[in-house]
Amino acid sequence: MKYLTEFRDGEVAQRMAAEIRQLTTRPWAIMEVCGGQTHSILRNGIDQLLPSEIELIHGPGCPVCVTPLEVIDQALAIAAQAGVIFCSFGDMLRVPGSEKDLFRVKSEGGDVRVVYSPLDAVALARQHPDREVVFFGIGFETTAPANAMAVHVARREGLRNFSMLVSHVLVPPAIDAIMRSPANRVQAFLAAGHVCSVMGFWQYPPLVKQHQVPIVITGFEPLDVLDGILRTVRQLERGEAAVENAYARVVTFDGNRTAQALLEDVFAVGDRAWRGIGLIPQSGWHLSAAYRDYDAAHRFSVTGIRTQESPLCRSGDVLQGTIKPTACSAFGAQCTPRTPLGATMVSTEGACAAYFNYGRTVQLERLTITR
Amino acid sequence: MSVATTPAAGAHPETGHITMDTWVCPLPLRDYPAIVMGHGGGGQLSAELVQHLFRPAFAPNATDALGDAAVLSLPGTRIACTTDTFVVQPLEFPGGTIGSLAVHGTVNDLAMVGARPIAITAGFVLEEGLPMAQLARIVRDMARAAHDAGVRIVCGDTKVVERGHGDGVYINTTGIGALAENLHIGPERARPGDVVLLSGHIGDHGMAIMSRREGLEFGSPIASDSAALHTLVADLLAAVPDVHVLRDPTRGGVAASLNEIAGDAGVGIAIDEQVVPVRATVRAACEVLGLDPLFVANEGKLLAIVPPECAERALEAMRAHALGTQAAIIGHVVADHPGMLVARTGLGARRVITMPIGEQLPRIC
Numbered sequence: 001m002k003y004l005t006e007f008r009d010g011e012v013a014q015r016m017a018a019e020i021r022q023l024t025t026r027p028w029a030i031m032e033v034c035g036g037q038t039h040s041i042l043r044n045g046i047d048q049l050l051p052s053e054i055e056l057i058h059g060p061g062c063p064v065c066v067t068p069l070e071v072i073d074q075a076l077a078i079a080a081q082a083g084v085i086f087c088s089f090g091d092m093l094r095v096p097g098s099e100k101d102l103f104r105v106k107s108e109g110g111d112v113r114v115v116y117s118p119l120d121a122v123a124l125a126r127q128h129p130d131r132e133v134v135f136f137g138i139g140f141e142t143t144a145p146a147n148a149m150a151v152h153v154a155r156r157e158g159l160r161n162f163s164m165l166v167s168h169v170l171v172p173p174a175i176d177a178i179m180r181s182p183a184n185r186v187q188a189f190l191a192a193g194h195v196c197s198v199m200g201f202w203q204y205p206p207l208v209k210q211h212q213v214p215i216v217i218t219g220f221e222p223l224d225v226l227d228g229i230l231r232t233v234r235q236l237e238r239g240e241a242a243v244e245n246a247y248a249r250v251v252t253f254d255g256n257r258t259a260q261a262l263l264e265d266v267f268a269v270g271d272r273a274w275r276g277i278g279l280i281p282q283s284g285w286h287l288s289a290a291y292r293d294y295d296a297a298h299r300f301s302v303t304g305i306r307t308q309e310s311p312l313c314r315s316g317d318v319l320q321g322t323i324k325p326t327a328c329s330a331f332g333a334q335c336t337p338r339t340p341l342g343a344t345m346v347s348t349e350g351a352c353a354a355y356f357n358y359g360r361t362v363q364l365e366r367l368t369i370t371r
Numbered sequence: 372m373s374v375a376t377t378p379a380a381g382a383h384p385e386t387g388h389i390t391m392d393t394w395v396c397p398l399p400l401r402d403y404p405a406i407v408m409g410h411g412g413g414g415q416l417s418a419e420l421v422q423h424l425f426r427p428a429f430a431p432n433a434t435d436a437l438g439d440a441a442v443l444s445l446p447g448t449r450i451a452c453t454t455d456t457f458v459v460q461p462l463e464f465p466g467g468t469i470g471s472l473a474v475h476g477t478v479n480d481l482a483m484v485g486a487r488p489i490a491i492t493a494g495f496v497l498e499e500g501l502p503m504a505q506l507a508r509i510v511r512d513m514a515r516a517a518h519d520a521g522v523r524i525v526c527g528d529t530k531v532v533e534r535g536h537g538d539g540v541y542i543n544t545t546g547i548g549a550l551a552e553n554l555h556i557g558p559e560r561a562r563p564g565d566v567v568l569l570s571g572h573i574g575d576h577g578m579a580i581m582s583r584r585e586g587l588e589f590g591s592p593i594a595s596d597s598a599a600l601h602t603l604v605a606d607l608l609a610a611v612p613d614v615h616v617l618r619d620p621t622r623g624g625v626a627a628s629l630n631e632i633a634g635d636a637g638v639g640i641a642i643d644e645q646v647v648p649v650r651a652t653v654r655a656a657c658e659v660l661g662l663d664p665l666f667v668a669n670e671g672k673l674l675a676i677v678p679p680e681c682a683e684r685a686l687e688a689m690r691a692h693a694l695g696t697q698a699a700i701i702g703h704v705v706a707d708h709p710g711m712l713v714a715r716t717g718l719g720a721r722r723v724i725t726m727p728i729g730e731q732l733p734r735i736c
Contacts, residue, residue, distance in 0.1 A: 004658065010717050010718050010719055043663075043716070043722060044716045044717065044718050044720060045720020049718060116660070222718055
């Protein structure tokens with residue numbers, strides 16, 4: 001596949017890994033912000049190519065993981081209502097709310113549908129004028145333009161039966177919050193390439209300046225990730241802190257200005273709670289006043305939600321990189337991908353689910369099988 | 372209208388053998404263009420459905436009365452028996468229908484223990500309102516698949532459920548096959564050193580269904596690989612009588628099948644991801660949806676585990692068969708990491724491939 005296979009070349013990867021090993025003189029903790037990068041690292045075994053000094057910390061960039069419990073419970077309550085068609089991306093269906101997940105709501109008779117694009121939900125609203133169609137609009141800046149477009153189209157067409165439950169989060173405030181945390185161990189960031197394809201990276205120079213932390217815009221294929229790590233390590237070893245773009249075939253400084261204009265129209269920045277982390281000021285988007293009628297939280301006044309996180313779950317500490325998943329007492333015992341207590345154990349991008357498998361790989365290493 | 376004792380439409384005028392190319396659906400059935408509750412009521416409408424649709428399609432030459440049970444003469448004493456229920460949506464998809472899938476799935480389950488398929492039963496649950504023309508297409512496709520596979524559909528049952536209580540058609544099948552005396556194929560026979568072979572491209576069926584179900588279109592259409600594998604198995608067994616394990620990697624894909632075998636045999640399995648055959652379109656579709664081809668369903672592929680000294684012969688035999696031209700050796704059974712499937716990645720690293728928990732869910736980003 002053009003633009004994919006070239007970035008998966010095993011020999012080039014080995015050469016880049018060798019260069020990283022050569023450059024590395026002491027321990028460095030690097031956070032890959034995006035869950036897509038975590039997925040790529042574990043799926044391809046990139047971490048196994050790195051010297052032991054380099055620690056990759058899985059960041060909070062997994063939308064499934066950071067969507068607040070309260071919003072999940074809200075979604076579950078709306079999805080259970082008669083007459084509602086509740087649309088979501090696939091991997092939200094298994095995320096545990098206080099008592100159940102969307103799969104359970106579906107089995108109990110809720111009309112829950114997996115869609116591949118928010119515009120599919122708009123089409124459903126068109127086809128079913130007698131039903132309320134609600135789309136679960138979550139994610140980072142990457143998924144935001146399509147979600148914004150869906151609301152925009154719905155308003156333009158005057159579709160009164162479409163609404164969106166929005167829980168959008170933003171990357172730069174999260175990086176800022178991590179750097180401000182007293183327990184922070186992160187020394188450099190691999191920024192999420194797809195977020196930057198929308199937003200550009202004009203937001204990063206101030207962060208780099210304030211926290212003196214290298215930020216490298218990084219893609220998702222194995223060679224992209226290795227290139228991001230290589231550039232990060234080079235900066236760290238030289239004592240530099242700069243923004244670098246290692247994903248130039250997709251990302252420009254300005255980003256997609258058309259998308260940004262749409263986002264500015266449809267959404268407004270506000271405080272947002274992150275599951276497991278807590279409230280981060282000005283870290284999310286909600287629908288702007290002009291689109292208030294399309295806000296499902298406003299349209300369906302769901303009351304009486306009392307959230308109940310598992311008292312055992314330490315996903316917040318995991319998401320901030322202060323503990324490894326294995327340090328949680330529930331890890332691998334009460335909490336497995338089959339019986340997740342927290343969202344980080346659900347998605348393959350979630351750090352705990354990733355470690356659950358990774359941990360098994362570590363056991364493998366002890367078996368001294370020839371590679 | 373024809374009755375069951377006369378050759379069906381499409382039957383050869385002299386031999387009476389049905390030729391699927393000329394067979395014409397014996398519609399219309401009375402005045403009903405769609406299934407009504409009465410088609411499951413056991414009265415005239417039920418009888419007509421059997422007389423004019425199922426029987427001409429599945430047993431055009433049968434002259435015996437319709438009894439409560441089919442009477443079969445089976446060779447030998449070792450009989451393989453399997454049952455399966457088909458609920459696929461959509462009912463018709465590129466590369467097949469629920470009808471042909473039911474035949475192939477059942478034939479393949481028999482073939483995976485080395486049995487020669489002999490007879491299949493067919494239980495239909497029809498939803499009120501199902502267009503008769505669509506049912507006829509499905510039945511015809513099912514008859515064609517059985518005919519091509521050389522297996523008879525010997526008895527059946529029809530029930531009708533109210534509109535809204537079914538997805539058009541569900542089909543339950545039971546298959547019976549004959550097994551050679553000395554044949555023992557089973558997951559528990561996988562042992563360290565054995566070689567793992569795969570008969571061809573993976574993921575075709577799952578992605579064909581998903582792209583049709585979700586209205587996704589990819590460069591060129593992906594067709595299901597649905598096919599009966601028993602002749603491929605026969606060729607393989609002729610070349611390598613001591614095949615240890617056979618498995619058709621349906622739901623859960625190659626990942627689930629190999630995890631199951633590793634668990635059942637208490638061995639580890641190591642595969643090389645790079646050599647697992649995947650069509651470019653399927654790979655691209657999986658990339659778009661965030662799916663892993665190793666977890667995607669197949670309906671016309673098999674995994675074979677054979678002793679190392681037989682591996683090359685097994686590969687040759689598979690490649691010589693039309694359904695195995697893309698066969699490949701994808702890995703080995705190992706003594707390490709018992710119960711686990713480990714893949715060598717394109718970067719030369721390794722990853723554990725776990726048993727899928729439920730359906731694979733498309734990722735958000």
